[in-house]
Amino acid sequence: MAKVYDRVALIGLGLIASSMYWAIKRAGLADHVTGYARSEETRQTAREIGLCDTVCDSIADAVQGADLVVLCVPVGAMGAVAEEMSHYLKVGATVSDVGSVKRSVIDAVHEHLPQGVHFVPAHPLAGTEHSGPTSGFASLFDNRWCILVPTDDSTPEAVAQLRALWEGMGANVDEMDADHHDRVLAVTSHTPHLIAYTMVGVADDLRRVTDSEVIKYSAAGFRDFTRIAASDPTMWRDVFLTNKDATLEILGRFTEELFALQRAIRTGDGEQLHQYFTRTRAIRRGIIDAGQDTSAPDFGRGGPTKR
Amino acid sequence: MAKVYDRVALIGLGLIASSMYWAIKRAGLADHVTGYARSEETRQTAREIGLCDTVCDSIADAVQGADLVVLCVPVGAMGAVAEEMSHYLKVGATVSDVGSVKRSVIDAVHEHLPQGVHFVPAHPLAGTEHSGPTSGFASLFDNRWCILVPTDDSTPEAVAQLRALWEGMGANVDEMDADHHDRVLAVTSHTPHLIAYTMVGVADDLRRVTDSEVIKYSAAGFRDFTRIAASDPTMWRDVFLTNKDATLEILGRFTEELFALQRAIRTGDGEQLHQYFTRTRAIRRGIIDAGQDTSAPDFGRGGPTKR
Numbered sequence: 350m351a352k353v354y355d356r357v358a359l360i361g362l363g364l365i366a367s368s369m370y371w372a373i374k375r376a377g378l379a380d381h382v383t384g385y386a387r388s389e390e391t392r393q394t395a396r397e398i399g400l401c402d403t404v405c406d407s408i409a410d411a412v413q414g415a416d417l418v419v420l421c422v423p424v425g426a427m428g429a430v431a432e433e434m435s436h437y438l439k440v441g442a443t444v445s446d447v448g449s450v451k452r453s454v455i456d457a458v459h460e461h462l463p464q465g466v467h468f469v470p471a472h473p474l475a476g477t478e479h480s481g482p483t484s485g486f487a488s489l490f491d492n493r494w495c496i497l498v499p500t501d502d503s504t505p506e507a508v509a510q511l512r513a514l515w516e517g518m519g520a521n522v523d524e525m526d527a528d529h530h531d532r533v534l535a536v537t538s539h540t541p542h543l544i545a546y547t548m549v550g551v552a553d554d555l556r557r558v559t560d561s562e563v564i565k566y567s568a569a570g571f572r573d574f575t576r577i578a579a580s581d582p583t584m585w586r587d588v589f590l591t592n593k594d595a596t597l598e599i600l601g602r603f604t605e606e607l608f609a610l611q612r613a614i615r616t617g618d619g620e621q622l623h624q625y626f627t628r629t630r631a632i633r634r635g636i637i638d639a640g641q642d643t644s645a646p647d648f649g650r651g652g653p654t655k656r
Numbered sequence: 657m658a659k660v661y662d663r664v665a666l667i668g669l670g671l672i673a674s675s676m677y678w679a680i681k682r683a684g685l686a687d688h689v690t691g692y693a694r695s696e697e698t699r700q701t702a703r704e705i706g707l708c709d710t711v712c713d714s715i716a717d718a719v720q721g722a723d724l725v726v727l728c729v730p731v732g733a734m735g736a737v738a739e740e741m742s743h744y745l746k747v748g749a750t751v752s753d754v755g756s757v758k759r760s761v762i763d764a765v766h767e768h769l770p771q772g773v774h775f776v777p778a779h780p781l782a783g784t785e786h787s788g789p790t791s792g793f794a795s796l797f798d799n800r801w802c803i804l805v806p807t808d809d810s811t812p813e814a815v816a817q818l819r820a821l822w823e824g825m826g827a828n829v830d831e832m833d834a835d836h837h838d839r840v841l842a843v844t845s846h847t848p849h850l851i852a853y854t855m856v857g858v859a860d861d862l863r864r865v866t867d868s869e870v871i872k873y874s875a876a877g878f879r880d881f882t883r884i885a886a887s888d889p890t891m892w893r894d895v896f897l898t899n900k901d902a903t904l905e906i907l908g909r910f911t912e913e914l915f916a917l918q919r920a921i922r923t924g925d926g927e928q929l930h931q932y933f934t935r936t937r938a939i940r941r942g943i944i945d946a947g948q949d950t951s952a953p954d955f956g957r958g959g960p961t962k963r
Contacts (some may be wrong), residue, residue, distance in 0.1 A: 496868070520705045534873070541878045547913050547914045550932060553939050566801060571843070571844040575936075575939060576935040582930050584930075629856040629886070633885060
C-alpha cells in the first residue's frame with residue numbers, strides 16, 4: 350500500500366482513533382502520526398502502549414505541520430476542538446472527523462476553519478462495545494463502510510486522498526450528503542441504540558424482582574440488546590442531542606407501530622401479529638440477499654452459554 | 657452416553673424437534689424416535705432427509721408405545737394436539753413440550769392427559785432465525801439452558817429422566833415454576849423480540865424514503881434487530897397471545913422509560929441521557945462477569961461487510 354499522507358494528526362484517542370493508528374501503520378499510509386487527548390491519563394496510556402508516533406501535550410503541537418487532521422472526539426466536542434486548533438493548521442491541510450452525526454458537526458466545525466483548509470467530514474460505520482485508547486485494533490474497519498460527506502470546502506483532490514486513506518485502512522467508501530446521512534443513520538443505528546438502551550434499563554429495574562435470572566437467562570434477543578447498550582455513553586448522548594430531529598421522527602413512528610402491536614396483543618388479534626412478523630422476516634431475507642449478513646444458523650443468540 | 661428412553665415421539669417437526677432428533681442420535685439417547693407433522697409436505701421432507709427413525713402419518717401411530725412424547729408445535733396448538741393424542745398414550749409415559757410460554761401450555765395440555773401419564777413441561781432457550789424440518793442441527797442445545805417446569809403430574813423420577821435427556825443433548829438444565837418462568841422470559845426474550853419486530857417494521861416503511869440504504873448501511877444495532885425479527889411468525893404470534901399479561905406489563909414499563917428518554921432528547925437534557933447510558937453499560941459488564949457472554953471486541957456488529 351502506498352503512502353497517502355506525510356503527517357496525520359489524530360485528535361481524541363478512543364476506539365476509532367486508536368484503530369486508525371494501527372490500521373495506518375499496518376498499511377504504511379503515513380510517515381508520521383501524532384496524537385492528542387485532553388486527558389493526561391489517556392496520553393500516558395497512549396505512550397505506554399506505543400499508540401501514535403508522537404503523543405503531544407497540546408493540540409497545537411499535534412496539528413502543526415499535519416497534512417490531515419482527524420477529529421475523533423464526541424460529536425458535541427467537535428466545535429470547541431476545531432476552534433482550539435484552527436490557528437495552528439497548515440495551509441492546504443485536510444480536516445476530517447469520524448462523528449456519527451454529520452450536519453451538526455459541519456455546522457459546528459466549518460465556521461472555525463481558516464481559508465485554504467479542506468474540510469471532508471467522514472463517518473466510519475464500525476465500532477465495538479469498548480472504548481478508550483486500549484480498545485483499538487488494526488482490522489476494525491476491514492470491509493466496513495466509511496461514508497464521506499463532502500462540503501463546499503472539499504476539493505475533489507482532498508476527497509480522493511481521504512478516500513484512499515480509508516480504503517487503505519480496509520474500508521469500503523461511499524459518499525452522501527449530510528442530511529441524508531443523518532436520516533439514514535437515525536433509522537439504522539441511532540434509534541435502535543436508544544431502544545436497546547431502554548430495554549436494558551427496564552430489565553435492570555426488574556432485576557429486583559427476578560434477581561440474577563435476567564442475566565442468567567439473557568437469551569435470544571436480550572443479549573444482543575445488552576451488547577448494543579454497552580457503547581460509550583458520551584458518544585451516544587451527543588448523537589441523540591445532535592441528531593435530535595431525525596431521531597425523534599423515527600421514534601414517533603416506532604411508538605406508533607409499537608402501540609398498534611400492543612393493542613393487537615391486548616385484543617388477541619393474532620392475524621395482525623402474524624402478518625406483521627411475516628413482513629419483517631422478509632426484510633431480513635432482503636438483507637441476506639443483499640450480502641449484508643450471513644444466514645449461518647447460530648449467532649450466539651440462541652441462549653447463554655454456561656462457562 | 658447411555659440410553660435414556662426406549663421410544664421417543666416428536667410431534668411437530670420444526671427447528672427444535674429436528675435438532676432434538678439429531679442431538680438424540682448423536683448421543684444414542686433413545687432406541688427409536690418417531691416423528692409426526694400435520695403437513696404432508698413436512699412429513700415428506702423429513703423422510704427425504706432421514707429425519708426420525710419413522711415418520712408417521714397420524715399422531716396416533718407416532719405416540720403409541722412412546723415412553724416420551726414431546727410436543728414441538730406452536731404454543732397455541734398445544735391443547736388441540738394434546739387432545740388428539742390423549743387416547744393413544746402409553747400408561748406411564750412422560751409428556752413434555754418445548755414451548756416458550758409455560759403457564760398457558762400447562763393450562764391447555766393438562767386437562768387432556770389421562771391418569772398415569774407424567775407431564776413435565778420444558779423450554780430450551782435455543783433457536784436461530786430459521787425454521788422447518790431442514791433447519792435443525794445436533795449442536796443447537798450445546799451449552800444452552802433448558803428450563804424444566806415440573807407440575808403436579810411430574811414424579812421426581814420422570815423429571816430426572818427428562819433432565820438426563822436434555823443433558824445428554826448438551827443442555828444445562830434448571831427448574832422453575834411456570835409463572836416465574838413466564839415473567840423472566842417476558843423480560844429477557846418476549847418483549848425484546850416485539851421491539852425488534854417493531855423497529856424492523858418501521859425501517860421497512862422508511863425504505864421508500866431512503867431506498868436500499870437502510871439495508872446497505874444496516875450497521876451496528878439494526879442488523880441485530882433484523883436477526884431477532886426473522887424468527888418464526890406463528891411461534892411468536894402465539895407467544896405474545898399466551899404470555900399476554902407479562903408482556904404487556906413489561907411493554908408498559910418500556911414505553912414509560914422510552915418516553916422519559918425521548919423527552920430528555922427533546923429538551924436537550926444531556927445529563928439524564930448520559931446517566932442512563934452509563935447505567936446500562938454496567939449491566940452489560942454484569943452479564944460478561946456472570947460468564948453469559950464474551951467481551952470479544954468484534955461481534956460482526958460494527959457495520960455491514962460488503963461481499
